[in-house]
Amino acid sequence: MLHLDDEDTLDRTFAALAHPARRAILARLARGEIASVTALAEPFDISLVAVSRHVKVLENAGLVSRKKEGRSRRCRYEPAGVARAKDWLETHQQYWSAQLEALSRYLKDGE
Amino acid sequence: MLHLDDEDTLDRTFAALAHPARRAILARLARGEIASVTALAEPFDISLVAVSRHVKVLENAGLVSRKKEGRSRRCRYEPAGVARAKDWLETHQQYWSAQLEALSRYLKDGE
């Protein structure tokens, strides 16, 4: 189950998650809502242009997809992106857990 | 916001994870190794100064801790940071799953 995940993709994924507005947008879409850019922008004090670019960052990270529908865009959650980030974290968390006992022993001896 | 988790902390955590060198350092420490900055820098082509700052970014995000030990620093993995990031991802993944299930029921029942 060792998938050679593209480092750049992981970079873009974590970087996309590192901004509160983008996390808020993603959280909203993750609830199942399929929203336009204008609708997504509504809670924010920043310009629509800025929100549009936040959505683009999420899209480039594979966390969100955008489909043109008339003159608006239907933005939707893409579960694969979040799964990718979670997988990376879990891999290393699990590895750590497996080694926890050995580490614990080491710390006792070393300190 | 709704949850207690500091948005800034989450920003720093995800931002810290968004660089391949920092992920590599974190992955190494997550295996249980407690390494000096010099040891951590060894596999990289960048300067020790650059690595030292990467470790600092990880430290500021709560992913790693550094303890002075003689003239070197013992860097160690801090599980809380990774857990924080994973929790955020899981929360929103679960939201989506819950909604999906509800939608599925709705479609089956026709109401």
Place this chain on the structure above:
DNA sequence: TGAATACTAAACATAATGGTTAAGTATCGA
């Protein structure tokens, strides 16, 4: 057709990131 809507793109200012080298601090070892 012409105005309004829902964006996206371009151009710009400013701040943050990530690298460098040079200099400073603390500790160890002879």
Place this chain on the structure above:
DNA sequence: TCGATACTTAACCATTATGTTTAGTATTCA
């Protein structure tokens, strides 16, 4: 005490990120 070691800090530079405003494109509606 003096030099080497293991860093950190400072100063600098290039690039990227995030916001702005203005302009452009596509679509809908009167």
